[in-house]
Amino acid sequence: MILSILVTIGIAAGIGGFLALLLVIAESTLANYGECKITINGKKELRVKGGSSLLTLLNNNKIFLSSACGGRGSCGFCKCKVLEGGGPLLPTETPFLDEEEKKNNVRLACQVKVKQDIKIEIPEDIFAVQEFTGKVTKIRDLTYDIKEMSIELTTPKKIDFKAGQYVQFVAPRYEKSRQPVTRAYSISSSPEKKNTIQLIIKKVPEGLCTTYIHEYLKEGDTVFFTGPFGDFIIKDTQNDMLFAAGGSGKAPIKSMLEFLNTHSSKRRMVYFFGARTKKDLYLTDLFEKLENELKNFVYVPILSQTEENSGWKGKTGYIMPYLKEYVKDAAHTEAYLCGSPGMIDAVKKELLELKISDDNIFYDSFS
Amino acid sequence: MEISVFILFMAAVFTSNILLTNFLGMCSYLSVSKQIESSIGLGIAVFFVMTCTTALNYAVYYFILVPLDLVYLQYIIFIIVIAAFVQLTEMVIERFSPVLYYSLGIFLPLITVNCAILGVSLFMIIRHYTFIQSVAFGAGSGIGWMLAILALAGIRERVNEKFVPAGLRGAALSLIITGIMALGFIGLSGIAVIQ
Numbered sequence: 225m226i227l228s229i230l231v232t233i234g235i236a237a238g239i240g241g242f243l244a245l246l247l248v249i250a251e252s253t254l255a256n257y258g259e260c261k262i263t264i265n266g267k268k269e270l271r272v273k274g275g276s277s278l279l280t281l282l283n284n285n286k287i288f289l290s291s292a293c294g295g296r297g298s299c300g301f302c303k304c305k306v307l308e309g310g311g312p313l314l315p316t317e318t319p320f321l322d323e324e325e326k327k328n329n330v331r332l333a334c335q336v337k338v339k340q341d342i343k344i345e346i347p348e349d350i351f352a353v354q355e356f357t358g359k360v361t362k363i364r365d366l367t368y369d370i371k372e373m374s375i376e377l378t379t380p381k382k383i384d385f386k387a388g389q390y391v392q393f394v395a396p397r398y399e400k401s402r403q404p405v406t407r408a409y410s411i412s413s414s415p416e417k418k419n420t421i422q423l424i425i426k427k428v429p430e431g432l433c434t435t436y437i438h439e440y441l442k443e444g445d446t447v448f449f450t451g452p453f454g455d456f457i458i459k460d461t462q463n464d465m466l467f468a469a470g471g472s473g474k475a476p477i478k479s480m481l482e483f484l485n486t487h488s489s490k491r492r493m494v495y496f497f498g499a500r501t502k503k504d505l506y507l508t509d510l511f512e513k514l515e516n517e518l519k520n521f522v523y524v525p526i527l528s529q530t531e532e533n534s535g536w537k538g539k540t541g542y543i544m545p546y547l548k549e550y551v552k553d554a555a556h557t558e559a560y561l562c563g564s565p566g567m568i569d570a571v572k573k574e575l576l577e578l579k580i581s582d583d584n585i586f587y588d589s590f591s
Numbered sequence: 592m593e594i595s596v597f598i599l600f601m602a603a604v605f606t607s608n609i610l611l612t613n614f615l616g617m618c619s620y621l622s623v624s625k626q627i628e629s630s631i632g633l634g635i636a637v638f639f640v641m642t643c644t645t646a647l648n649y650a651v652y653y654f655i656l657v658p659l660d661l662v663y664l665q666y667i668i669f670i671i672v673i674a675a676f677v678q679l680t681e682m683v684i685e686r687f688s689p690v691l692y693y694s695l696g697i698f699l700p701l702i703t704v705n706c707a708i709l710g711v712s713l714f715m716i717i718r719h720y721t722f723i724q725s726v727a728f729g730a731g732s733g734i735g736w737m738l739a740i741l742a743l744a745g746i747r748e749r750v751n752e753k754f755v756p757a758g759l760r761g762a763a764l765s766l767i768i769t770g771i772m773a774l775g776f777i778g779l780s781g782i783a784v785i786q
Contacts, residue, residue: 231659231661232661232664235655235659235661235664236661236664236667236668239651239655239668239671239672240671243671243672243675244675246675246679247675247678247679250678250679250682250683251682254682254683254686255682255685255686311689312689312690314689314690314693315690315693316693335693337685337689339686
């Protein structure tokens with residue numbers, strides 16, 4: 225009796241053990257890609273253990289490509305040129321790449337697995353991206369669903385960024401999310417302030433990161449982020465500037481205007497802000513103050529839904545019909561758009577009709 | 592059991608379709624049948640794993656379990672073999688064909704717990720198939736399963752464009768469709784009977 229029980233256990237364990245051994249052997253032979261070399265821009269070389277994604281390996285080596293989804297292949301931000309050793313283009317990447325990018329060997333770093341020596345090309349300013357730790361010094365309500373968060377940097381103590389760039393904020397594991405999530409938020413404070421940054425965050429229903437910031441994060445908490453990223457920045461010209469934003473799209477434009485203000489810019493500027501109702505407007509005092517300080521700047525809030533008796537005397541409807549009032553010299557006008565993809569498409573279409581060149585329309589789409 | 596390999600194969604595909612006559616493997620069948628493309632991916636993965644694990648389980652059963660009189664361990668051992676095989680396949684595919692890995696990758700782990708795979712191994716034992724018959728039965732059942740999920744995915748893609756009453760949306764309508772499909776397949780069952 226005892227013997228048969230032992231035999232049974234022995235056989236079951238034996239088969240299980242044999243299969244486990246087989247898997248361990250496979251793991252160390254099949255899934256072992258040895259040491260691989262990543263050559264960046266033809267000069268910097270990294271020696272890494274193969275088998276992981278390019279994005280992870282670069283992150284481990286303190287090179288932070290932008291990524292909003294954390295490597296799931298759903299945001300398409302972590303594009304980089306893979307010149308050699310990236311393997312074939314995968315079906316998970318194709319939706320994010322256009323024909324020209326495919327021809328230029330652009331890939332998504334989170335989908336490319338490093339299995340051999342690999343040569344890549346990334347923009348030089350990626351090297352300036354750092355990992356920051358900071359302390360939340362203030363959280364205040366701007367509207368019923370938008371908060372402004374101030375973060376004082378602890379390590380490193382200083383951030384160099386251009387107005388309009390964004391950081392990637394990491395929300396840790398908490399009740400509603402079993403793993404840390406990373407999301408991109410534009411910096412709303414002026415680049416002159418290097419020790420503190422501000423972010424403007426609109427609550428997204430069911431959003432993992434915004435829920436964390438709105439409902440769980442407290443003043444005094446420690447937070448982590450990487451940055452700065454992005455090429456939505458002011459072009460150094462004397463052209464007229466047209467800003468248009470909706471929702472929390474105010475953040476990068478606020479940063480830009482404050483930057484222009486400290487440099488007492490003489491450029492002709494207008495800022496169209498589209499909101500639904502009066503209670504969606506925020507930071508109005510600040511923009512009115514900027515109107516007074518900047519000689520050639522006008523702030524134009526536009527409401528799409530006005531209740532009767534709301535006392536609203538400003539413009540109503542959508543942004544598009546008001547654009548042409550401002551554009552005087554289409555060849556010398558730059559447009560900076562920020563907001564939902566739908567709003568950007570609509571405004572861009574109208575601007576192109578006003579003969580503003582595609583090369584002078586810059587945008588930051590919040591999707 | 593005296594039955595020609597070819598008949599067995601065809602019967603497994605059509606008349607005794609594992610999904611439509613035994614209703615095995617329903618969970619992934621219902622959840623991955625929203626689009627034709629992904630159902631093809633899962634179908635191929637099921638076909639491959641089913642064929643190979645049937646052969647492996649045949650060997651394990653007749654060369655290890657039967658001589659040692661441990662037939663009652665078949666359930667647990669079959670599951671372990673299937674799980675290990677899926678893991679191993681995943682590693683091999685990842686190494687040699689990244690493109691295939693990314694199109695099948697998410698479906699392979701799903702299959703470990705697909706009861707149709709275990710069901711085929713168990714039927715093989717109950718019905719006393721020979722080795723060749725088992726492999727034919729495994730391959731046929733795999734193709735049959737793929738056929739069924741493809742048919743449902745095709746129908747669901749079309750139904751999605753139409754108005755469906757609220758109470759019928761989703762799994763409810765899928766199950767009704769499956770039932771009607773099963774009736775259709777039963778119509779063929781006079782041609783060959785294997786169970």
